[in-house]
Amino acid sequence: MIKNIYLQSLILAIFIFLSGIMFGIWIDNYRLSAIRQNLLSDTVFWDDSLFLSKYSQFFGQDFCDKALNLNLLFNEKIYKRGIEIENAVLANKFAPEMREELKKYTLMQAQFWLNSIDLKKKCNFTYHTVVHLQMLNPPTPQDVVDNKAQANIMLKLKEECGNKIMLIPLYADLNLTTIDAILVNYNVKKLPAVIIDEQYVFQGLTPIEELMKIVKC
């Protein structure tokens, strides 16, 4: 009877422990499939926005305005999605594929950046493209603080400027060839970094006043 209690307790502990692992796997996979589903619907939205931007060069100002509105909506949507995926990736334990979804999202943001540049030129819009290069896993505690503080500053900038800027956050530490090429092209040595209108590059934690000297809202 006594030995039974020790053994039964061990079996019960293993059962609860494995249930926890199963729960962990289930919840991570659930989040992964939810992210995949959302990204799929974002892709449709994205294609819609992209085509409208492309067509606008042939069909005039009316299409330009529609494309701008759609891009702004997409910008807002994908910004929130980024935060959602980042939180899921940081909580993730059992679904390494989730990091791949973040890569997909980052590439979609990069495409969105190019599309915003394109649309601005074709339709003579005056909005600023503001690219925020950030880290998913900052290597040092100081980087963690700078990364978060810069994200907050960018959020405030967006609040202040509204539709006058297209805020595009990109994760720069995901080993993506495109993003690495952007870093080389703009000679970015320190993260977080901000690129405004493809000309002005700010490296490290940058105050909002510095950014607002370029982005006049």
Next chain:
Amino acid sequence: MDLLSIIYLIIIFVVLYYTSFQLNLFLKFKGKVREKAKIGKLPKVSLIVPAYNEEKTIVRTIKNLLRLNYPKNKLEIIVVDDGSKDKTYEKAKKFEKFGVKVFTKPNGGKANALNFGLKHAKNELVGVVDCDTILEKDALIKCVNYFNNPKVACVTSRILQRRKKRILERWQDIELKIIAYTRKLAQFLNLITATPGPLSLYRKNVLIKLKGFDEKCVLEDNEIAWRLIFNGYEIKMAYDAKAYTNMPSKLKEFWRQRVRWGIGGLQIIKKYFSTFLRNHPIGTYILPSSIIGYIFSTIGIGLFFYLLLSSLIEKILYFVKTIWYGGNPFIFSLSIQPDLFLFYGLILFSLSFFFVIYVLHGYKKTNIIDLITFIFVYLAFFPIIASYSIYKFLRLYKQLKIRPIWLTK
């Protein structure tokens, strides 16, 4: 998965094992907790009251013992004044006319006073009663009947808190009630590892055979329980025998007492370390769980402070830098992502919480704020106390001379 998560998982598995063990004991024996021992012939008992500077409580304690519901011709009360600097001895001496035997000796510590009392005790059962304890009238009768079983060498009682004015006293009141219940459950596997001073009874011949209380051990009442189990004796608990004591009411006293207990626990671990994982209840369960308790408390508190401090520093720096660089630190997104740790946390918390509620259900209503603060504030002291005790123990290592016990069986 990162290293921190793996450490957490290991800790969680061990905690789950101990929780499952308690749950199993609870489910199997909860019906037997309140069972009483069959009343038989009352044996002769000697109660030893060790006293050191107890002039404020000695009179009340002796009066309480004289009023016990136990045949006077079968009860011997021995007060051992351990070289008090106050009037303990003089006050106790006044009770000699009521048959109380009062001795005085140079100060030698509680265990030494108990061994002194043991030498003068005439009866087959010897009880230890702390000087700040008040026993319920029937407490002794309820204990002695367990000795009808010849394998039983010790019977302990349910220790409860007397003063409940301050929050610290009320927290300890809850703690004592939970300890009493878990101790009673442990009895069914002969795993009682403490025979506390407020009221515990022993067979005198067994104590003499085992050479009395260990005078070098800070926690002589726990050590004797380990030694009894080590030597194959059984310890029972009379759940219905209540002894009321005053636990510390000030944080400083509380801290000192618990660190002393912590050091005492480590002394005992050191003494019985050779039995580790040997085929014996001490080696297979009691010793490993004590060691795990200390190690996990230390790791737990280390991790806790590391995470707390790093998070605090990070938040302060974030706040300052965000303001300095023109951001708004009050903009933040709250995100709770359920994961396996949340699952384990909820399971462990629910099981422990319902157990506590069940135990407290048998008493007068407990204040909900006391209960919540007990869980989230009071219990948080223990890893800190355990870690500090380890530090103190290592510092005092050479002074705390304990001869290791060797498993010969």
